Amino acid sequence: MKRFRRLYGAGPVHLAAMTGGAAVAAYALLKVVQERGAKGILFWFALSVVAWDFIAWPLCAVVDRLAVRAHERHQGRPPAAVPWINYVRVPALISVVLLILFFPLIFRLNNPYYEALTGFNENIYIVNWLVVTGALFAGSTLAYLVRLRLVGRQRPSRDRSD
Helix, strand or coil, X not given: CHHHHHHHCCCHHXXXXXXXXXXXXXXHHHHHHHXXXXXXXXXXXXXXXXXXXXXXXXXXXXXXXXXXXXXXXXXXXXXXXXXXXXXXXXHHHHHHHHHXXXXXXXXXXCCCCHHHHHCCCCHHHHHHHHHHHHHHHHHXXXXXXXXXXXXXXXXXXXXXXX
């Protein structure tokens, strides 16, 4: 087992998971290639990868750096019981990923025959994305408030018997 870890770099469970993931990805690619309109699907997939790597990820990094700087500016004050930065990062990142994945539907950039082909109307996607984004931030806010409350209960109170 030690030799396997040294040669491979991880355990056999990792190798099995990676092999299974590659098999599922290969199966999905074969299914996509067999479909009508496969070139369009592969084009949007490649465009999404490029858009994420060269536009969205650097933009996320800049916004995150600005949020971290704002968080650090508040460090001069009495420290917050619970840092807020991750309660903003997580829902924002999930929202951006969903926007990138579904931007043709959200911004109605699809084929004019989309509704005829799928039976779905594009109008609902922007509403769905906004509702999901709102729910993510609301859930994160609720989690932050619960955490603040729990930390407030755990802090020792000062003895006021002087």
